[in-house]
Amino acid sequence: MSTGNDKSLFQADSLRSFCEGIFISCGMVPEDASIVADGLVQSNLRGVDSHGVMRVGIYAKRLKMGLVNPRPEVKIVRESAATLLVDGDNGMGQVVGVRALELGLDKVKQSGGVYVGVRRSNHYGAGAHYVKRAVEQDVVAFAYSNAPPTMAPWGGVDPYVGTNPYAFGVPAGGYPPIILDMATSIVARGKIILAAERGESIPEGWAIDKHGNQTTDAQEALQGSVLPFGGPKGYALSLMIDIMAGALTGAGFGPRVNSLYDNFEEPQNVGAFFQLIDISQFANPAAFKANIDRMIEEIKSSRRAPGTEEIFLPGEIEYRTEEQRLASGIPVEATTVAELREVGRTCGVDIADFVSQA
Amino acid sequence: MSTGNDKSLFQADSLRSFCEGIFISCGMVPEDASIVADGLVQSNLRGVDSHGVMRVGIYAKRLKMGLVNPRPEVKIVRESAATLLVDGDNGMGQVVGVRALELGLDKVKQSGGVYVGVRRSNHYGAGAHYVKRAVEQDVVAFAYSNAPPTMAPWGGVDPYVGTNPYAFGVPAGGYPPIILDMATSIVARGKIILAAERGESIPEGWAIDKHGNQTTDAQEALQGSVLPFGGPKGYALSLMIDIMAGALTGAGFGPRVNSLYDNFEEPQNVGAFFQLIDISQFANPAAFKANIDRMIEEIKSSRRAPGTEEIFLPGEIEYRTEEQRLASGIPVEATTVAELREVGRTCGVDIADFVSQA
Numbered sequence: 111m112s113t114g115n116d117k118s119l120f121q122a123d124s125l126r127s128f129c130e131g132i133f134i135s136c137g138m139v140p141e142d143a144s145i146v147a148d149g150l151v152q153s154n155l156r157g158v159d160s161h162g163v164m165r166v167g168i169y170a171k172r173l174k175m176g177l178v179n180p181r182p183e184v185k186i187v188r189e190s191a192a193t194l195l196v197d198g199d200n201g202m203g204q205v206v207g208v209r210a211l212e213l214g215l216d217k218v219k220q221s222g223g224v225y226v227g228v229r230r231s232n233h234y235g236a237g238a239h240y241v242k243r244a245v246e247q248d249v250v251a252f253a254y255s256n257a258p259p260t261m262a263p264w265g266g267v268d269p270y271v272g273t274n275p276y277a278f279g280v281p282a283g284g285y286p287p288i289i290l291d292m293a294t295s296i297v298a299r300g301k302i303i304l305a306a307e308r309g310e311s312i313p314e315g316w317a318i319d320k321h322g323n324q325t326t327d328a329q330e331a332l333q334g335s336v337l338p339f340g341g342p343k344g345y346a347l348s349l350m351i352d353i354m355a356g357a358l359t360g361a362g363f364g365p366r367v368n369s370l371y372d373n374f375e376e377p378q379n380v381g382a383f384f385q386l387i388d389i390s391q392f393a394n395p396a397a398f399k400a401n402i403d404r405m406i407e408e409i410k411s412s413r414r415a416p417g418t419e420e421i422f423l424p425g426e427i428e429y430r431t432e433e434q435r436l437a438s439g440i441p442v443e444a445t446t447v448a449e450l451r452e453v454g455r456t457c458g459v460d461i462a463d464f465v466s467q468a
Numbered sequence: 469m470s471t472g473n474d475k476s477l478f479q480a481d482s483l484r485s486f487c488e489g490i491f492i493s494c495g496m497v498p499e500d501a502s503i504v505a506d507g508l509v510q511s512n513l514r515g516v517d518s519h520g521v522m523r524v525g526i527y528a529k530r531l532k533m534g535l536v537n538p539r540p541e542v543k544i545v546r547e548s549a550a551t552l553l554v555d556g557d558n559g560m561g562q563v564v565g566v567r568a569l570e571l572g573l574d575k576v577k578q579s580g581g582v583y584v585g586v587r588r589s590n591h592y593g594a595g596a597h598y599v600k601r602a603v604e605q606d607v608v609a610f611a612y613s614n615a616p617p618t619m620a621p622w623g624g625v626d627p628y629v630g631t632n633p634y635a636f637g638v639p640a641g642g643y644p645p646i647i648l649d650m651a652t653s654i655v656a657r658g659k660i661i662l663a664a665e666r667g668e669s670i671p672e673g674w675a676i677d678k679h680g681n682q683t684t685d686a687q688e689a690l691q692g693s694v695l696p697f698g699g700p701k702g703y704a705l706s707l708m709i710d711i712m713a714g715a716l717t718g719a720g721f722g723p724r725v726n727s728l729y730d731n732f733e734e735p736q737n738v739g740a741f742f743q744l745i746d747i748s749q750f751a752n753p754a755a756f757k758a759n760i761d762r763m764i765e766e767i768k769s770s771r772r773a774p775g776t777e778e779i780f781l782p783g784e785i786e787y788r789t790e791e792q793r794l795a796s797g798i799p800v801e802a803t804t805v806a807e808l809r810e811v812g813r814t815c816g817v818d819i820a821d822f823v824s825q826a
Contacts, residue, residue: 190580192550193749222548225581225743227750250716263767265776270767278708288711290704322773340698346648346782350636353646357759358608358750364766385583385743391551392585392716401715408722409621409628415680418623424704 116444119466125440126151128454128464129166133202135457136173137180142205149204149235152242154440157431158291160300161236164446167453168370169202169233177377178202178232184209194226195359200377203234203255207382211240211253214386218249222391227359228382233257233370237277238291238425244386245281245289248395252385253277256355256362258369258378260299262335263349264342267322269335270364273299274351278424281389283399285406289425294348296339302331355381439466474802477824483798484509486812486822487524491560493815494531495538500563507562507593510600512798515789516649518658519594522804525811526728527560527591535735536560536590542567552584553717558735561592561613565740569598569611572744576607580749585717586740591615591728595635596649596783602744603639603647606753610743611635614713614720616727616736618657620693621707622700625680627693628722631657632709636782639747641757643764647783652706654697660689713739797824 120128129147134140146169154162172178182201186194194213198206206228214226234240237253244251257272273295281287297316305312306328317331318324325331338344356363361381368378389395406423414421442450447461454461478486487505492498504527512520530536540559544552552571556564564586572584592598595611602609615630631653639645655674663670664686675689676682683689696702714721719739726736747753764781772779800808805819812819 188749190746190749192579192581193745195750221550221579223550223581223583225745225749250712262773263770263779265773265779266767266770267773268771270770278704280708280711288707290708292701292704296698318773322771322776339701340654342782343650343697343702346636346650349646349782350638350648353638353760353763354608357763358745358747358756360751363759364763387551387583387716388548389716391546391548391583392553393718398715401721402711405711405715405722409624412621412624412628413626413680415620415623415625415676418680421621421623424700424707 117441118444118447119439119441120464121439121466122151122155122436124464124466125154125163125442128450128459128461129163131459132166132170132453132457133173135459136170138173138202139181142181142202145208146202146204149208149239151440152239153236154442155432155435156236156238156428157435158236158238158428159443160298163442163450165233165235167449170453170457172232172370173202175374177374182206186213192221192224194224196226196228198228198231200230200232203232203380203382204239206231207234207240208243210382211243211384214384215244215247215249218386218388222388224384224386226384226386228355228384229359229361229379230377231361231380231382232378233380234382236291237275238279238289238428240384241277241279241291242287242289245279245287248281248389250387250389251279253382254351254355255382256352256367256380258367259365260336261295261338261345261348262318262322264338264345267318267320267335271345271348271352272367273336274348274355276347276351280402281399282402282406283396284403286426286429288402288406288423289428291425292339294338294344294351295336296344297336299336302328302336306332351383354383359383475799476802476805477797477799478822479797479824480509480513480794482822482824483512483521483800486808486817486819487521489817490524490528490811490815491531493817494528496531496560497539500539500560503566504560504562507566507597509798510597511594512800513790513793514594514596514786515793516594516596516786517801518656521800521808523591523593525807528811528815530590530728531560533732535732540564544571550579550582552582554584554586556586556589558588558590561590561738561740562597564589565592565598565613566601568740569601569742572742573602573605573607576744576746580746582742582744584742584744586713587717587719587737588735589719589738589740590736591738592740594649595633596637596647596786598742599635599637599649600645600647603637603645606639606747608745608747609637611740612709612713613740614710614725614738616725617723618694619653619696619703619706620676620680622696622703625676625678625693629703629706629710630725631694632706632713634705634709638760639757640760640764641754642761644784644787646760646764646781647786649783650697652696652702652709653694654702655694657694660686660694664690709741712741717741
């Protein structure tokens with residue numbers, strides 16, 4: 111069961127079942143518990159462990175404290191030929207997100223294109239999860255979600271926007287789809303938290319301290335603000351997402367999006383925004399996907415810079431990790447396993463029943 | 469007429485009239501000539517001189533060579549409730565872009581949201597120009613256009629995608645709209661051309677040479693590839709735009725987008741893609757714009773980092789430049805004036821009739 115460096119191995123199905131058990135014990139119906147569990151395990155499979163089962167503890171805590179509604183009535187509050195505004199009823203972000211996306215995917219086959227706004231939701235996990243569902247139906251998709259403030263306006267000091275993630279997906283023909291899923295910060299805040307815990311310094315350019323000066327001290331960075339990717343341009347994209355997912359939908363924006371980890375008084379009021387486009391309204395889907403294949407081949411076979419062993423498309427590394435982890439299991443850090451064990455204990459689900467014996 | 473540093477001053481209206489005269493002489497109808505002239509002068513007004521009247525020469529040359537159709541029949545080739553696919557008939561990019569946008573803006577008031585794809589077009593100027601028109605109608609807008617290859621895939625050496633510009637616009641209430649218009653490269657290629665002409669070096673991180681190594685030599689950079697903003701993330705956005713504006717619409721993509729300056733055999737086959745969202749389908753427009761005002765005020769009044777005199781919203785500096793240049797005129801570089809004079813001479817339009825005597 112140990113992988114030699116303090117990690118335990120789980121098969122994806124087992125880990126999913128464990129998470130489902132936790133969320134059902136928190137009051138969710140099995141179908142919804144399965145949506146959340148699937149979102150988390152999908153992230154672990156893709157190697158994006160920051161959005162995987164390490165979130166189970168905080169999700170369960172908020173559910174039990176009544177800060178998240180375990181049985182939301184997700185409903186359309188406004189609809190036009192090409193738009194949907196969805197109220198998440200303060201449900202789990204993945205449940206609200208998947209429901210809203212499915213409503214959009216149903217509609218896009220009639221309208222050709224849909225814009226879906228989501229208000230009163232929570233942390234929705236990895237944006238890749240949503241755009242992957244869309245591309246399976248020959249729909250090009252953009253997924254945005256806002257997040258509690260951790261980045262200062264460009265030139266500022268105090269956090270105002272979140273590390274608001276940007277996701278985009280497009281299907282290929284013979285290759286895996288192109289799946290872009292990126293934070294608008296230069297680095298996940300989790301990496302700074304990890305460095306602080308280990309007493310390590312962080313690279314220049316990652317963060318500023320509370321006075322607005324660049325810092326390599328992880329502790330000071332956590333008191334300050336993480337920096338956007340690409341300077342003012344990444345910041346502007348984060349602001350765009352806060353406007354689309356937050357201000358436009360009626361969710362929180364700026365400091366009105368509450369922290370997942372630090373605010374135990376109020377719901378998060380996170381928002382999301384999806385843009386869905388039916389490929390067949392612009393091109394023959396097979397011909398389009400053949401062109402994407404051609405693009406992929408041209409890029410993959412392109413001349414490499416010194417030090418580059420292989421050129422990757424967005425999402426390609428994650429796809430390979432998924433293949434590998436589906437085959438040989440998902441390694442989970444000992445600290446996360448310990449947390450899962452404790453959460454399981456309070457929920458009457460024994461993690462020992464789910465860990466791989468391989 | 470001289471501004472003291474080899475620049476001439478033009479009033480916006482005069483410069484526009486001069487440009488109209490040029491394009492009419494190239495075979496365009498006055499209405500279309502006016503659209504192109506307006507796009508160029510708008511860029512100069514906003515201080516984005518790289519997309520201003522310095523393009524008149526190359527535009528006129530391509531028109532006269534028959535590489536661009538001066539009297540295109542811009543038409544809808546496919547339509548659904550929420551999508552439009554527009555064929556630009558190889559017209560000037562601004563003419564095709566504005567026509568396609570206007571078709572989308574007509575439609576968005578019925579459907580609530582529209583996606584507009586454009587194929588067989590040309591260099592469309594600054595994306596800001598399009599999103600500014602949309603926000604005037606309480607429509608949130610995204611505008612993308614692809615461009616000839618000048619950036620290598622991340623990890624690669626040879627250019628594959630363009631510096632594909634990304635534009636986003638949203639209206640405010642009492643403040644100017646938020647207008648984001650950025651290249652997906654770290655810097656405009658024009659700045660590298662300028663450094664090469666002046667024999668100056670360029671900062672590290674702007675470009676790689678033809679072997680894929682970082683270079684500060686502007687000449688070597690021009691033989692190589694400009695770098696994306698924010699590394700792989702900016703590159704991924706450029707790829708997204710090539711997919712949406714190019715592959716999806718049926719325009720060129722990757723190396724199939726031809727150069728404005730270097731290919732005098734074929735049309736460019738540039739594509740564009742607009743995403744238009746009627747605010748009133750998601751929120752009360754007045755309340756939404758009040759929230760954007762609130763966001764602007766919170767950001768503007770936010771604590772500043774050392775060395776920052778003022779925090780700017782996307783498009784704010786350009787807005788101020790526009791106010792100032794509307795009042796006191798547009799300074800145009802001597803080299804550009806000389807080029808305009810020469811183009812004017814071949815077109816029977818004397819630039820001396822348009823320069824400001826102030």
